[in-house]
Amino acid sequence: MSAHLIEETHPFAPYRQLPPEELVARIRRVKAELGERLLILGHHYQRDEVVELADLRGDSYRLSALAAANETCRAIVFCGVHFMAETADILANRPERLARRDGERIPVVLPDLSAGCSMADMAEIDQVEDCWHQLSEVAPPHAIVPVTYVNSSAALKAFCGRHGGIVCTSANADAALRWALDRGEKVLFFPDQHLGRNTALQMGIALEEMQVWDPLQPDWGGGNPDALARAKIILWKGHCSVHQMFLPEHVDLFRRQYPGIKILVHPECMMEVVTKADEVGSTGKIIRLVREAAPGTRWAIGTELHLVNRLKKEHPEQEIYFLSPVVCMCSTMYRIDLPHLCWAAENLAAGTPVNVIRVDDATAADALVALERMLELPGGG
Numbered sequence: 312m313s314a315h316l317i318e319e320t321h322p323f324a325p326y327r328q329l330p331p332e333e334l335v336a337r338i339r340r341v342k343a344e345l346g347e348r349l350l351i352l353g354h355h356y357q358r359d360e361v362v363e364l365a366d367l368r369g370d371s372y373r374l375s376a377l378a379a380a381n382e383t384c385r386a387i388v389f390c391g392v393h394f395m396a397e398t399a400d401i402l403a404n405r406p407e408r409l410a411r412r413d414g415e416r417i418p419v420v421l422p423d424l425s426a427g428c429s430m431a432d433m434a435e436i437d438q439v440e441d442c443w444h445q446l447s448e449v450a451p452p453h454a455i456v457p458v459t460y461v462n463s464s465a466a467l468k469a470f471c472g473r474h475g476g477i478v479c480t481s482a483n484a485d486a487a488l489r490w491a492l493d494r495g496e497k498v499l500f501f502p503d504q505h506l507g508r509n510t511a512l513q514m515g516i517a518l519e520e521m522q523v524w525d526p527l528q529p530d531w532g533g534g535n536p537d538a539l540a541r542a543k544i545i546l547w548k549g550h551c552s553v554h555q556m557f558l559p560e561h562v563d564l565f566r567r568q569y570p571g572i573k574i575l576v577h578p579e580c581m582m583e584v585v586t587k588a589d590e591v592g593s594t595g596k597i598i599r600l601v602r603e604a605a606p607g608t609r610w611a612i613g614t615e616l617h618l619v620n621r622l623k624k625e626h627p628e629q630e631i632y633f634l635s636p637v638v639c640m641c642s643t644m645y646r647i648d649l650p651h652l653c654w655a656a657e658n659l660a661a662g663t664p665v666n667v668i669r670v671d672d673a674t675a676a677d678a679l680v681a682l683e684r685m686l687e688l689p690g691g692g
């Protein structure tokens with residue numbers, strides 16, 4: 312059968328034909344029927360029409376914390392990407408919560424299974440294990456602390472749990488790096504080199520103390536054992552395809568065109584952009600800075616397009632520009648749309664959940680160790 316025919320016969324296919332008003336009404340009907348038993352979480356990068364239907368919205372840190380804290384829901388629909396749904400599954404179904412619910416699991420549903428993260432895909436567990444093995448020749452394993460950005464598979468979080476490491480988000484990367492350096496001499500930071508480098512630089516760690524590890528190189532990540540032995544921070548060569556689109560020349564252009572403009576960027580942007588910016592911050596911090604700024608403030612913001620457009624709409628008293636002449640949106644976040652959300656919600660209501668993200672128990676147990684270390688960091692997010 313051709314791929315086209317498979318698509319046409321998929322139970323989801325009829326949802327594509329429905330008008331948006333009907334989809335919204337049907338999703339609202341499921342929300343009313345399930346009440347507090349259903350929790351729809353929405354990341355700030357989601358489309359407006361999806362975010363409007365979320366019970367709670369947040370950045371990666373806040374959504375992890377919300378999934379960890381909620382005691383009333385019996386199902387979660389995660390409007391975000393795959394690693395976020397995995398994290399919610401681990402936190403919502405951790406052993407003490409399962410025991411309190413007499414073993415009842417909370418299904419975590421990702422409305423479209425193809426909503427992944429290209430950055431998370433840049434570090435695979437076999438590559439990380441291989442890197443760890445090679446690094447054990449330049450430093451004893453207990454001297455190296457692995458730190459994974461939450462934008463990573465559950466297997467990598469579990470690796471950190473097993474090896475004395477921690478998870479971080481862009482909201483607490485500095486606290487996580489400090490935590491790691493209190494416990495070891497070196498940090499192996501994956502998968503986002505930019506978040507690792509920008510955070511370490513802000514903490515006063517010099518560029519010369521950092522080494523990049525390229526997993527596609529056969530030996531020593533493309534470096535050499537002496538340099539790796541000296542390095543304090545080893546940065547995995549991964550990046551966000553959305554945030555790498557912002558360039559230093561865009562900052563220069565905005566500064567020339569709009570004197571006094573404030574450049575505000577996410578730490579997944581490259582160092583050359585971050586060092587030229589006025590402010591750098593996680594999604595939560597970006598929103599907070601704009602909300603708290605004086606009316607009439609001019610901003611050029613370097614982060615995902617949907618969030619910047621929403622900030623423009625919600626803050627007409629400020630002058631907000633998108634810090635790139637080209638469209639940079641997260642195409643995988645964008646995959647979650649009204650037809651997928653309606654299909655996922657109605658199946659939950661019917662007791663036939665679809666697209667349930669389930670991390671196996673052994674991986675979840677190890678990943679939970681690293682996630683709980685993050686949730687216990689001072690300041691959280």
Ligand code: 13P
Nearest residue numbers: 370371372480481593594
């Ligand atoms: P935060 O939500 O942590 O700011 O991260 C942005 C991001 O890229 C989500 O994938």
Ligand code: SF4
Nearest residue numbers: 428429430551553641
């Ligand atoms: Fe991944 Fe970048 Fe999309 Fe975030 S914005 S989900 S890091 S590809």
